[in-house]
Structures are given as structure tokens and as C-alpha cells.
Amino acid sequence: MRRDRSQDGINRRSLLATLVLLPTLPETLVPAAAQTEAPGGLLPSWREGPAKQAIFDFVHATTEQSSPTYVAPDDRVAVFDQDGTLWVEQPMYTQVAYCLERIPAVAAKKPELRSIEPFKTVLSGNREAIAKLSLRDLEKILVATLTGMPVEEFQSEVSRWLETARHPRWNRPYTELIFHPMQEVLRYLQSNAFKTYIVTGGGQDFARVYAAKVYGIPPEQVVGTAGTTKFGYGRDGKPFLTKEPKLLLNDDKAGKVEGIYFMIGRRPIAAFGNSVGDREMLEYTRAGQGARLAMLVLHDDASREYVYGPATGLPDSKIGTFTPMLYDEARKQGWTVISMKNDWNRIFAFDV
Amino acid sequence: MRRDRSQDGINRRSLLATLVLLPTLPETLVPAAAQTEAPGGLLPSWREGPAKQAIFDFVHATTEQSSPTYVAPDDRVAVFDQDGTLWVEQPMYTQVAYCLERIPAVAAKKPELRSIEPFKTVLSGNREAIAKLSLRDLEKILVATLTGMPVEEFQSEVSRWLETARHPRWNRPYTELIFHPMQEVLRYLQSNAFKTYIVTGGGQDFARVYAAKVYGIPPEQVVGTAGTTKFGYGRDGKPFLTKEPKLLLNDDKAGKVEGIYFMIGRRPIAAFGNSVGDREMLEYTRAGQGARLAMLVLHDDASREYVYGPATGLPDSKIGTFTPMLYDEARKQGWTVISMKNDWNRIFAFDV
Numbered sequence: 001m002r003r004d005r006s007q008d009g010i011n012r013r014s015l016l017a018t019l020v021l022l023p024t025l026p027e028t029l030v031p032a033a034a035q036t037e038a039p040g041g042l043l044p045s046w047r048e049g050p051a052k053q054a055i056f057d058f059v060h061a062t063t064e065q066s067s068p069t070y071v072a073p074d075d076r077v078a079v080f081d082q083d084g085t086l087w088v089e090q091p092m093y094t095q096v097a098y099c100l101e102r103i104p105a106v107a108a109k110k111p112e113l114r115s116i117e118p119f120k121t122v123l124s125g126n127r128e129a130i131a132k133l134s135l136r137d138l139e140k141i142l143v144a145t146l147t148g149m150p151v152e153e154f155q156s157e158v159s160r161w162l163e164t165a166r167h168p169r170w171n172r173p174y175t176e177l178i179f180h181p182m183q184e185v186l187r188y189l190q191s192n193a194f195k196t197y198i199v200t201g202g203g204q205d206f207a208r209v210y211a212a213k214v215y216g217i218p219p220e221q222v223v224g225t226a227g228t229t230k231f232g233y234g235r236d237g238k239p240f241l242t243k244e245p246k247l248l249l250n251d252d253k254a255g256k257v258e259g260i261y262f263m264i265g266r267r268p269i270a271a272f273g274n275s276v277g278d279r280e281m282l283e284y285t286r287a288g289q290g291a292r293l294a295m296l297v298l299h300d301d302a303s304r305e306y307v308y309g310p311a312t313g314l315p316d317s318k319i320g321t322f323t324p325m326l327y328d329e330a331r332k333q334g335w336t337v338i339s340m341k342n343d344w345n346r347i348f349a350f351d352v
Numbered sequence: 353m354r355r356d357r358s359q360d361g362i363n364r365r366s367l368l369a370t371l372v373l374l375p376t377l378p379e380t381l382v383p384a385a386a387q388t389e390a391p392g393g394l395l396p397s398w399r400e401g402p403a404k405q406a407i408f409d410f411v412h413a414t415t416e417q418s419s420p421t422y423v424a425p426d427d428r429v430a431v432f433d434q435d436g437t438l439w440v441e442q443p444m445y446t447q448v449a450y451c452l453e454r455i456p457a458v459a460a461k462k463p464e465l466r467s468i469e470p471f472k473t474v475l476s477g478n479r480e481a482i483a484k485l486s487l488r489d490l491e492k493i494l495v496a497t498l499t500g501m502p503v504e505e506f507q508s509e510v511s512r513w514l515e516t517a518r519h520p521r522w523n524r525p526y527t528e529l530i531f532h533p534m535q536e537v538l539r540y541l542q543s544n545a546f547k548t549y550i551v552t553g554g555g556q557d558f559a560r561v562y563a564a565k566v567y568g569i570p571p572e573q574v575v576g577t578a579g580t581t582k583f584g585y586g587r588d589g590k591p592f593l594t595k596e597p598k599l600l601l602n603d604d605k606a607g608k609v610e611g612i613y614f615m616i617g618r619r620p621i622a623a624f625g626n627s628v629g630d631r632e633m634l635e636y637t638r639a640g641q642g643a644r645l646a647m648l649v650l651h652d653d654a655s656r657e658y659v660y661g662p663a664t665g666l667p668d669s670k671i672g673t674f675t676p677m678l679y680d681e682a683r684k685q686g687w688t689v690i691s692m693k694n695d696w697n698r699i700f701a702f703d704v
Contacts, residue, residue, distance in 0.1 A: 074570060151613060195572075208617050218426060219617030220547075220572070229613055231606035231632060238639040239632060241613050248600070248614065254583035261503060261581050261593050262600065263615060265560050265571030280583060280591060287590040 042188055045181040045346040052343065054293065054336040055185060061291035062269060063192050069291035071269060073193035078270035078293075079260060079281060080186070082200040082207060082224075084322075085274045085297050086215065088167065088177040090306045095206045096138070097174070098161055100130065102145040113144070146203060147227060147245040154243055158209040172350070175214045179297070180351070181344045182272070186215055189270070197268070199260060200224040201252035201277045205243070223263045225251040256281040269293070275309070276321045282335060294335040296322065301341040304351070394540060397533040397698040404695065406645065406688040407537060413643035414621060415544050421643035423621060425545035430622035430645075431612060431633060432538070434552040434559060434576075436674075437626045437649050438567065440519065440529040442658045447558045448490070449526070450513055452482065454497040465496070498555060499579060499597040506595055510561040524702070527566045531649070532703070533696045534624070538567055541622070549620070551612060552576040553604035553629045557595070575615045577603040608633040621645070627661070628673045634687060646687040648674060653693040656703070 046052040062071040083089035103122045106113065113119040118137035121129045133141075146154070167174055186196050198217055200207055204224030211217040226249045229241040251259040257280050260268065270293035271278070271285035282294045299322070300311035309322035330337055340347065398404040414423040435441035455474045458465065465471040470489035473481050485493075498506070519526055538548050550569055552559055556576030563569040578601045581593040603611040609632050612620065622645040623630070623637035634646045651674070652663035661674035682689055692699065 074564070204614075204617075212426070220615065222617070226614060229610050231609050231636075239609065239636045240639075241609065257583050257591065257593065258581050262556075262578060263572065265556075265574070284583075284591045287592075 043181070043184045045184055045344055047343055047345050049343055051295070051336055051338045054295070055188070058270065058291055058293040059188065059192055067291075071290065075266065075269070076189075076192070076194040077197065077264060077266060077268040078189050078194045079197045079199045079223075079264075079268040079272070079285070080182070081256075081273040081275070081278045081281070082198050083202055084299065085272050085278070086178060086182050086198070087174070088179075088305065090299075090308065091168070093202060094174045095202045097165065098158065098206070099141050099145040101161065101165060102157070103141065106144050119144070143245045146205075147243045149243060151205070151229060151241045151243060154205060155209050158206060162210055170348075175210055176350060177348060178214060179340075179344070180346050180349045182297075183215070183349070185272070186217075190216065194270070196221065197260075197264060198222045198224070199251065199256050199281060201256070204249070204251070223249075223251060223256075223259045225249060225255075252277045254280045257284045260284070271295070272297070274299070274322050276323055276326055279326060279329070283333070286333060286335070294330075294333070295338055296326070296330050296335055297338045298322065298327075298340065300339055301344075301347070304347045305340055395533070395536045397536055397696055399695055399697050401695055403647070403688055403690045406647070407540070410622065410643055410645040411540065411544055419643075423642065427618065427621070428541075428544070428546040429549065429616060429618060429620040430541050430546045431549045431551040431575075431620045431624070431637070432534070433608075433625040433627070433630045433633070434550050435554055436651065437624050437630070438530060438534050438550070439526070440531075440657065442651075442660065443520070445554060446526045447554045449517065450510065450558070451493050451497040453513065453517060454509070455493065458496050471496070495597045498557075499595045501595060503557070503581060503593045503595055506557060507561050510558060514562060527562055528702060529700060530566060531692075531696070532698050532701045534649075535567070535701070537624070538569070542568065546622070548573065549612075549616060550574045550576070551603065551608050551633060553608070556601070556603070575601075575603060575608075575611045577601060577607075604629045606632045609636045612636070623647070624649070626651070626674050628675055628678055631678060631681070635685070638685060638687070646682075646685070647690055648678070648682050648687055649690045650674065650679075650692065652691055653696075653699070656699045657692055 043052055043055065046055075061067050061069045062076065064070060080086055083093050087094070100122055103113075103119055107119055107123060114123060118133050118140055121133065121137075122141065149157075162173060162175055165174060166172060167177055170177065189196055196215075196217055198207055198211060198215065198221065200223070202224055204222055204226040207224055208219040208222045211219065211222045225247075228244045228246045228248045230244050231239060231241055234240050249255065249259050249262070253276070256278065260281065267288045268281075268285045269288065269291070271282050272295045273279075273282055274297040278296070282296070286292045286294050298311055299306050299308050301307065310324045310327040327337070329335070338344075395404055395407065398407075413419050413421045414428065416422065432438055435445050439446070452474055455465075455471055459471055459475060466475060470485050470492055473485065473489075474493065501509075514525060514527055517526060518524060519529055522529065541548055548567075548569055550559055550563060550567065550573065552575070554576055556574055556578040559576055560571040560574045563571065563574045577599075580596045580598045580600045582596050583591060583593055586592050601607065601611050601614070605628070608630065612633065619640045620633075620637045621640065621643070623634050624647045625631075625634055626649040630648070634648070638644045638646050650663055651658050651660050653659065662676045662679040679689070681687070690696075
């Protein structure tokens with residue numbers, strides 16, 4: 001787990017008090033208790049304003065025992081979309097970058113792919129042509145790079161890739177392109193006994209490889225799009241699982257709510273998203289009784305990150321469709337919009 | 353959570369030591385810490401012998417930091433089959449009893465079912481005829497009683513049933529027919545930072561209704577056979593989920609291992625079962641490196657519970673097929689067989 005200054009924003013005394021009061025303890029409480037308060041207080045990367053205030057108000061409303069909307073620690077479930085909410089999703093989803101960059105290794109093992117589309121185009125390195133690949137082409141690329149291998153092999157391939165791959169704009173590992181203010185929210189909720197989950201339209205297996213290290217979220221708290229696996233025995237007689245090209249959970253839009261029910265079994269009380277893929281999850285979270293927090297990240301900072309979605313004033317951008325319609329719904333439903341430009345004084349941990 | 357004497361079998365001093373050492377804390381540590389040592393020491397319902405010793409040896413091997421097979425708290429995952437391992441599964445699975453007893457209420461809403469098989473037979477109350485229903489008939493009963501309703505409605509139906517339903521032999525609520533020695537194992541592992549999971553061939557949604565109350569296991573730590581749900585909006589505009597008759601996870605045999613990978617994302621280090629449905633889960637657990645615990649409950653106590661499986665000397669019994677073949681595999685693989693008759697001095701909490 002990365003340990004930098006802003007993760008230290010925990011009030012030690014209130015934590016000790018919490019230790020005494022709580023019937024159960026959050027998993028991350030002990031590391032948090034060892035932290036001392038950072039100079040900026042809690043959520044130091046957040047500027048004062050309605051977004052920061054909404055987070056504080058919600059945590060007070062749900063964790064102070066005198067509050068009429070107090071929630072027992074066991075029921076404090078918070079869900080976070082990943083791409084565009086916890087880390088950068090432009091110019092393409094990180095997992096898609098992984099799949100494209102894996103193609104040479106896959107083709108080295110199966111040379112017959114070199115002359116077949118879409119692999120031929122990917123191997124050509126022609127970015128324009130690659131950008132024009134169809135959804136069906138992309139599906140073939142995903143199947144070739146995400147399935148057919150034992151689960152442990154996939155995990156080590158992703159780990160190795162994450163160490164060497166670099167984002168084209170910042171020339172840094174993808175795992176450094178986490179939105180630092182969201183890391184602070186994760187830590188803040190975790191230190192208040194919330195169980196934090198990633199609920200991603202991306203691959204569950206992919207995100208599980210780095211979620212513990214990068215977000216402090218263990219594999220079982222990552223819900224994502226997932227395929228089936230097949231049990232079998234190796235030559236050594238030992239059982240192992242192979243990743244199959246058959247969809248088990250399509251964790252997007254309504255599928256996120258179905259995935260939450262299936263994997264978590266209860267309704268979250270806080271949800272964070274940034275696109276139409278998160279709409280139903282936000283609605284479902286808000287539809288429960290009591291204090292609820294629903295937040296949408298608005299990408300409106302061209303100089304520090306990107307501008308897309310409603311911030312452009314244009315119709316849907318290709319990725320992370322936070323549409324004008326969703327923006328309207330957010331206002332009507334009382335979801336809080338987070339302006340990256342105005343609400344965050346820092347985007348990444350490496351920003352100074 | 354039930355709090356009776358034998359759950360107090362926690363050594364307070366070692367717990368405090370653990371508190372200091374552990375980088376993370378188990379969810380149930382605080383209630384455990386408030387307990388004082390019971391006269392019988394740890395696992396008081398277990399007689400001295402190889403089964404009890406195997407549990408102690410395993411916990412020492414994985415939790416003492418000086419041990420060469422020490423396991424970090426985050427990786428301490430233990431899985432438990434439910435029917436026949438944690439509670440009574442005779443004369444039929446509890447969930448099947450629920451489904452059969454729900455039929456009158458279902459038929460009251462849909463009177464056309466009264467004249468259709470297998471509902472007609474179930475409503476006749478003829479036990480012999482009911483016992484002869486085919487697997488296909490049973491499937492129709494499951495679909496009629498487990499699907500088609502909002503998830504919250506199902507949950508409250510199960511809750512209500514559990515309050516009034518009685519096991520035919522003991523005339524007690526099914527939730528009192530938990531094997532008390534296994535409760536002690538759950539608490540012992542939980543107090544040693546293990547994350548305990550139920551991995552059941554039965555319904556995930558069914559077991560989640562009572563797992564927290566009965567076993568101290570939260571819903572997200574119950575993995576079971578599950579159907580899909582469908583997201584929709586009610587007349588009030590609020591989103592809700594409906595249980596559908598479409599299988600999502602068949603959590604039995606190899607499906608248990610696939611379910612573990614999907615829901616937990618890592619290999620357990622301890623597994624408890626009692627039938628061929630648990631075989632692959634036990635094999636998979638044992639196939640990992642380091643200290644492992646694999647245990648099989650043998651039903652060999654006719655006076656206090658039941659005799660079936662290899663204890664009968666006969667081929668497979670109808671339910672909970674702990675076959676002679678599995679018994680042989682247990683010996684060859686070094687799994688520990690738990691004799692209910694010899695290893696447990698008490699079966700239920702109400703035994704004195």
C-alpha cells in the first residue's frame with residue numbers, strides 16, 4: 001500500500017475513541033491508527049466547498065452515534081467506480097492498453113495470428129488504424145489476451161506489465177495515475193469503518209491484481225466484469241483454474257447493481273462514479289433510507305487531466321460518457337458533482 | 353449473534369498480544385476480546401484427539417510469526433461448507449424444507465397451481481409421495497418459491513419462516529441445529545484474524561438471511577448457488593431487483609472452487625466439508641503451498657445426530673454423499689476426518 005503524506009490525515013484521538021465504541025473494527029484501522037494528522041487536516045487535497053462538505057456531512061450523519069441516521073459499522077458499504085473515478089481513463093481504459101500491448105507476446109506463441117485481423121492491425125502499430133477497430137475486433141483482442149490461461153499466469157502477466165508500462169501523456173506507471181483526492185476519500189471512509197468496494201465495468205481479475213497495493217482494497221472487495229473459469233487437474237495432479245471466454249457478470253449499468261447484490265448482498269450507502277455506466281448504481285444507493293452519498297466526478301480540467309463529458313459542452317465523448325442527461329439527473333436527484341478543476345487542489349500524488 | 357458459554361473460549365492474554373502484533377484486525381475481534389476464558393479452554397466441545405490437535409497445530413503454524421509457514425492476516429481465508437458441515441442436513445436440506453413449506457402460500461396467490469404437479473402432491477401433505485418427487489419436480493418447486501419476487505421480499509419471507517419452522521426430530525428452529533463444535537472453530541479462527549466464508553451448494557440468498565446472526569458471517573462472506581437478478585424501476589420510480597430463474601453460479605463440486613475464485617479471488621488455507629460436493633474445494637485448498645487444513649465431518653452418531661455416508665458401511669446415502677471413495681481420498685491426502693461420535697462431546701448448543 002502506498003504511504004504518502006495525505007494518507008496520514010486521520011485524527012488519532014477520534015480513532016482511539018472509535019476503537020472503544022465500535023462493535024466491529026474495519027480491516028484498515030490499525031495501519032490508520034499509526035498515522036498522525038497531516039498539516040492540511042482531513043482530505044487535504046480537497047478545496048473547501050460543497051463537494052468536500054458533502055463528504056464530511058455524510059460521514060458525520062452515518063457514524064456519530066447520536067445521529068438520527070447513524071449506521072452500524074457492519075452496514076457501512078461504499079462503492080467506487082474505477083475508470084475515470086479513481087484513476088485516469090483517457091486516452092483509453094488501462095485494461096485495453098494492457099490487451100493491445102499483450103498482442104505481440106500472444107502472437108509470438110501463436111504465429112498464425114500475425115496474418116489475421118484484428119491482430120495484424122494491432123501488430124502494425126498504426127495508431128489511427130488501431131483507433132478505428134470495431135467493438136467486435138476489440139472483443140477478439142480481449143478474448144486472446146484475457147482468457148485461455150491459468151488464473152495465476154494471468155495475474156503475473158498483469159503484474160509484470162504494470163511495472164513496465166507507461167501512460168503516453170505522463171510517461172509514468174498507470175498505477176501512479178490515481179486521483180489522489182479519491183485516495184483520501186477511500187482512507188477517510190476506511191478509517192470510519194466503511195467497507196470500500198471497487199465496482200468496475202472493467203475486468204474484475206485485472207483490477208484485483210493491484211487493488212490491494214494501490215487502493216488498500218483486498219481482492220474480495222473488487223467487483224467487476226468477469227468471465228467463468230474452468231476447474232481441472234494439471235499433469236502433477238494438482239487442481240487449477242483456467243480463464244474462459246464466457247461472460248459471467250457484465251458489471252456495467254444495471255449490471256453494477258446486480259453485481260453488488262450478488263457479491264456484497266446489501267445496498268451501499270455511498271457511491272462514486274463518473275459516467276452513465278454508474279447511473280443505476282447511484283440511483284440504487286440513493287433509493288435506500290437514511291443518509292446517502294452519491295457523487296459524480298466531472299472531468300473539466302484540461303491542463304491537469306482531461307476535459308470530456310458535459311464539461312465540453314458537446315455530446316458524449318468516446319470514453320466515460322458522463323452525459324449532459326446524467327448531469328441533469330445529478331442535479332435533480334441531489335447527487336454531488338465533483339469538479340476536478342475547482343474541488344481538487346491536487347490531482348495526482350506526484351503533483352506538488 | 354448467539355452468545356453462550358462455549359463461545360467464550362478465547363484466551364484473553366493471547367488476544368491482546370495478537371492485537372499488538374497484527375497489521376490488520378479481524379472483524380469479530382472486539383466481541384471476542386470481551387470474552388473471558390471458559391473452564392474448558394479453547395474448543396471446549398472438542399474431545400482431545402487428532403482432530404482437535406490438527407486445528408490447534410494449523411492455527412499455530414499459520415499465525416505465529418516465528419513459524420516458517422506463517423501467513424499474513426490478510427491471506428487467512430477459511431471456507432466452510434454448510435449443510436452437514438455447519439448444521440444438520442437430514443432428513444432434508446433446510447432450504448428444501450423451506451421451499452416445500454412455502455408452497456401453500458405460493459398456491460394461495462396462484463390458485464391455478466393447486467391442480468398442477470408437483471404442487472398438487474406437495475399440497476396433499478403425503479410425505480411418501482413428496483419423498484418420491486423427481487429432481488425435475490424439485491426444480492419447479494425451487495423456481496416457484498425462490499424466484500419471481502423482489503430480493504427484499506424473499507429475505508423477509510425466509511426470516512419469518514425461520515422464526516416459526518421446526519425441525520421434525522428436535523422440534524426446534526433450524527438455526528438451533530448448528531453443530532456447536534463448528535461454531536467454536538469459526539470463533540477460534542475469527543479471533544485469529546481469519547476471514548471465514550460459507551461456501552455452500554445451497555442458495556446464497558437463503559444462507560445470507562441468517563448467516564450474520566447465526567454464524568457471525570456477514571452476507572458478503574457467504575458464497576452459494578445463485579441465480580441472476582433483474583434490475584427495474586417500481587411505480588414509485590425507485591429501482592429494485594427481482595430474483596430470476598436463471599442460474600448464475602452452481603456452487604457445488606468444481607463450482608465451489610470457481611465460486612471461491614470469483615467471489616474471494618484467492619485460495620483458502622483451510623477448508624471444511626462433509627461430502628463429495630466439497631471434494632474439489634478441499635483439493636484446491638490443500639494444493640497451495642504452506643500449512644493447510646482440510647477437514648471432513650463424518651456423520652457417525654445415530655443417537656445424537658445421524659449415521660450416513662461411510663459410517664453406515666453402505667453405499668451413498670441420499671443426502672450429503674461422503675462416500676467411501678472420499679473417505680479413502682481423505683486418508684491418502686492427509687485430510688482430517690472429524691468423527692461426530694468420538695471428537696465432539698457436545699453436538700448442539702442446547703446439549704448439556
